[in-house]
Amino acid sequence: xxxxxxxxxxxxxxxxxxxxxxxxxxxxxxxxxxxxxxxxxxxxxxxxxxxxxxxxxxxxxxxxxxxxxxxxxxxxxxxxxxxxxxxxxxxxxxxxxxxxxxxxxxxxxxxxxxxxxxxxxxxxxxxxxxxxxxxxxxxxxxxxxxxxxxxxxxxxxxxxxxxxx
Amino acid sequence: xxxxxxxxxxxxxxxxxxxxxxxxxxxxxxxxxxxxxxxxxxxxxxxxxxxxxxxxxxxxxxxxxxxxxxxxxxxxxxxxxxxxxxxxxxxxxxxxxxxxxxxxxxxxxxxxxxxxxxxxxxxxxxxxxxxxxxxxxxxxxxxxxxxxxxxxxxxxxxxxxxxxxxxxxxxxxxxxxxxxxxxxxxxxxxxxxxxxxxxxxxxxxxxxxxxxxxxxxxxxxxxxxxxxxxxxxxxxxxxxxxxxxxxxxxxxxxxxxxxxxxxxxxxxxxxxxxxxxxxxxxxxxxxxxxxxxxxxxxxxxxxxxxxxxxxxxxxxxxxxxxxxxxxxxxxxxxxxxxxxxxxxxxxxxxxxxxxxxxxxxxxxxxxxxxxxxxxxxxxxxxxxxxxxxxxxxxxxxxxxxxxxxxxxxxxxxxxxxxxxxxxxxxxxxxxxxxxxxxxxxxxxxxxxxxxxxxxxxxxxxxxxxxxxxxxxxxxxxxxxxxxxxxxxxxxxxxxxxxxxxxxxxxxxxxxxxxxxxxxxxxxxxxxxxxxxxxxxxxxxxxxxxxxxxxxxxxxxxx
Numbered sequence: 001x002x003x004x005x006x007x008x009x010x011x012x013x014x015x016x017x018x019x020x021x022x023x024x025x026x027x028x029x030x031x032x033x034x035x036x037x038x039x040x041x042x043x044x045x046x047x048x049x050x051x052x053x054x055x056x057x058x059x060x061x062x063x064x065x066x067x068x069x070x071x072x073x074x075x076x077x078x079x080x081x082x083x084x085x086x087x088x089x090x091x092x093x094x095x096x097x098x099x100x101x102x103x104x105x106x107x108x109x110x111x112x113x114x115x116x117x118x119x120x121x122x123x124x125x126x127x128x129x130x131x132x133x134x135x136x137x138x139x140x141x142x143x144x145x146x147x148x149x150x151x152x153x154x155x156x157x158x159x160x161x162x163x164x165x
Numbered sequence: 166x167x168x169x170x171x172x173x174x175x176x177x178x179x180x181x182x183x184x185x186x187x188x189x190x191x192x193x194x195x196x197x198x199x200x201x202x203x204x205x206x207x208x209x210x211x212x213x214x215x216x217x218x219x220x221x222x223x224x225x226x227x228x229x230x231x232x233x234x235x236x237x238x239x240x241x242x243x244x245x246x247x248x249x250x251x252x253x254x255x256x257x258x259x260x261x262x263x264x265x266x267x268x269x270x271x272x273x274x275x276x277x278x279x280x281x282x283x284x285x286x287x288x289x290x291x292x293x294x295x296x297x298x299x300x301x302x303x304x305x306x307x308x309x310x311x312x313x314x315x316x317x318x319x320x321x322x323x324x325x326x327x328x329x330x331x332x333x334x335x336x337x338x339x340x341x342x343x344x345x346x347x348x349x350x351x352x353x354x355x356x357x358x359x360x361x362x363x364x365x366x367x368x369x370x371x372x373x374x375x376x377x378x379x380x381x382x383x384x385x386x387x388x389x390x391x392x393x394x395x396x397x398x399x400x401x402x403x404x405x406x407x408x409x410x411x412x413x414x415x416x417x418x419x420x421x422x423x424x425x426x427x428x429x430x431x432x433x434x435x436x437x438x439x440x441x442x443x444x445x446x447x448x449x450x451x452x453x454x455x456x457x458x459x460x461x462x463x464x465x466x467x468x469x470x471x472x473x474x475x476x477x478x479x480x481x482x483x484x485x486x487x488x489x490x491x492x493x494x495x496x497x498x499x500x501x502x503x504x505x506x507x508x509x510x511x512x513x514x515x516x517x518x519x520x521x522x523x524x525x526x527x528x529x530x531x532x533x534x535x536x537x538x539x540x541x542x543x544x545x546x547x548x549x550x551x552x553x554x555x556x557x558x559x560x561x562x563x564x565x566x567x568x569x570x571x572x573x574x575x576x577x578x579x580x581x582x583x584x585x586x587x588x589x590x591x592x593x594x595x596x597x598x599x600x601x602x603x604x605x606x607x608x609x610x611x612x613x614x615x616x617x618x619x620x621x622x623x624x625x626x627x628x629x630x631x632x633x634x635x636x637x638x639x640x641x642x643x644x645x646x647x648x649x650x651x652x653x654x655x656x657x658x659x660x661x662x663x664x665x666x667x668x669x670x671x672x673x674x675x676x677x678x679x680x681x682x683x684x685x686x687x688x689x690x691x692x693x694x695x696x697x698x699x700x701x702x703x704x705x706x707x708x709x710x711x712x713x714x715x716x717x718x719x720x721x722x723x
Contacts, residue, residue: 049173077481084484090473097486103261110475110482 011057012142018134024048024057025130026123031058032065033076033119035112039104069115080114193217196226210236210243211283225252234283235276237572237580242279246504247272251497260490265497273504273511308680315684318427322419322689329412329695336405340705343398349708352391353715359384360719385723392716399709406702413695420685420692427681445574445654449605449641474552491526493519502533509537523549539566539588556597563590568609576624579617581631586612594643601650605641612637627665631658 011021027044034041048058069076084093096102106112145151197214204212215230228249235243248271257264363380366373374381476483500515513533519525528548535541543561571583587610594603616628631637638657645651 046177049177050170051168051173052170081475081482081484085473085475090486093473093484094486098489100259108484108486109478109480110484111480 007056007060011054011060012134012137014054016052016054018131018138020052020054021057021134022127022130023051024054025061026127027053028058028061029065029123029126030116030119032062032067033069033072033115033122035106035115036066038106038112039101040116065119069119072118073111073115076114076118077111078114079118080110080112083113083117084108084110189219189221193219200228200231204233205285208233208236208243210234210239210285223252224255224258225250232277232279232283234279236284238570239282239284240279242275242277242283244273244275245277246270247274257490257492257496260492261494262490262492263495264492265495267499267501268497270500270502271504273502274506275504311677311680311684314427315681315688318423320419320685320688321422321426322416322685325412325416325419326689326692329409329416332409332412336409337701340402340405340701344705344708346708349712353712356384356388356391356716356719359387360722364722381723385720388716388720388723392713392720395709395713395716399706399713402702402705402709409702416695417692420682420689423685423689424678424681427685428678445639445656449607449639449654488524491524493521493524495520496525500531506537509535511535513543521549521552522547522555523552525549540564541566553598556595558595559592559603561592563588565589573614576617578619578624581617581628582615583609584613584615586610596643596647598647601643601645601647603641603643605639605643607639607641609637609639611635623665627661630661630665634658634661 027048031041031044047053048055083089093108096105097108107116193216197217200214201212211232211234213230213232213234214228215232216228218227218229219225220227229247231246231249233243233245235241249269250271251265251268254264254266359380363377363384366377473484473486476485496517496519497515498517500513500518502511502513502515504511511533513531515531516529517525517527518529518531522529528546531543531545533541533543541561541563543559545557545559545561547555547557549555566588568583568586568588571586571588573581573583575581589608589610590606592603592605596603612631612634614628614631616624616631620628634657636657640655642653642655643650644653
């Protein structure tokens, strides 16, 4: 628990831009909501490693979103089924299914489609929100929080030093 | 600040290579475990794989030493396969489809001994075997239970009694009108007075006989007409009397029929009907049910639209879009099977076996030949022209096959095995998605049956009788539809079951019978006055007889 808190604080206090932190949360949402072994998640991992996304925050928030995703899976299933069966979208899904990527995407499974759609929309929605929140934290709260006894204790601890190195 | 993280890219690709390598090393183990756990669960005994080898170029799988234990005799294998070999076409694999050019199954042996027991510890995960054990148990019932059962029963006697009363009322109305005394007397008097008038005229002058000849003829005709009418009434009266007496007899029989119906509902009717279903059913029908349920699973299950049927899978709902790669998800173009033992030799070929089968475009065929002391042939052709249209034909036969340790049935005490005997059997028929028509005929000649130890009572009697049989025949007929198949079993040993079990069931059933009988009598009431209902018939008969005699006299006078 303490390690998680240290990691979170370190990420928030780091010199990384708020965008790098926000994209980590957004990617974690998609990773957590959708089945891990999916083609699109390979792409998510590639983005996370290739670009300077904050990996600590991504790894930290992934289990949280995976749990939420697990709880919401029946809803994802029904949303996905509705999307896949929409008559107007049928030609689109059909042609996508008949491409190699479409075939390996597993998007024809209602659960995958539902969780990806909800995850993607939430990720897009959360990106500016997290970005603004991190900026606001750094601008307004950082100095105040650094004065807290708990923060001082943490900063003085070996754990902090370990991660600082 | 650089946007791209070089070490990240390298890590990604290194991770990718490591994962692929790991999969290549672990895949055989995963496949092995998959075959063993799914096979064991389906069969209820251990399925073991010796070794699995994967080759990448060309992509192929080799399975060595497959052993499938016999669930009834865990120390021997149902069959053993030396080698299973197949190569997968990589071009189809890109489209997530598995196409196997030739699947070779070599070195099939049956009934091979095992070094360790093939029994599953704790049984199947989804254990259902307990349903297979047949026993006869009579229910324990209190007086209140019996009263409630009788009160709620739709008693045949009550219905018959109501019908009898209705018939009797209808007959009363009819015969009162048909045998109206005044009308009959009036008609008789009219005939009599005409007769007297003509007779008087004839006495007065003999020549009047000639003058009145037309009147005499008319009188005779009228008497004949009246007599005919009386004869018809007499006939109807007799028929009505017979009908009423039959109905009275039925009402009298009612309490017995009610008793049988109630006892039968409790499974104690004759105590012994359908025993082949009960005892042989678990042994001879599960495979039919399995074949039918496998076929059921191949059809679209729910929410299907015209263009995109939805299938329920273990990973949730799968929407199957129109596939431009017109090719089944799994296709085995050719299967060859070979195997031999000291006493027999097996060879078989199959072709175009696919899942989903309607995408194959050709009927799937499987033909197996076994030659040895006896001969066996199995031929199956399954043609799916569309997902909704299927016809599977089965034609197989087994001739002069020596059997040993074949399970005949299972009771509480254990398995009843055919230690030795000669088996002849045929399985013929066809089934589509709408209709099932399969017939299995099994004939066991000179069976030597080994019964479980510790038998007593009816089971001991049954065992003795079974061993005296020169031939046992069992017929299984599956009809109905795939969704609701009806399976019937008839066997030549039904009578033996009846004789053996009848005594026990009768003894216990007798105790309940007396109680039911008195409760039924209480509900129906006294039936001793039933004869009164037929009392009027003698009066009506007498009336018809009297009139007929009058007419006879008149006729004689003419």
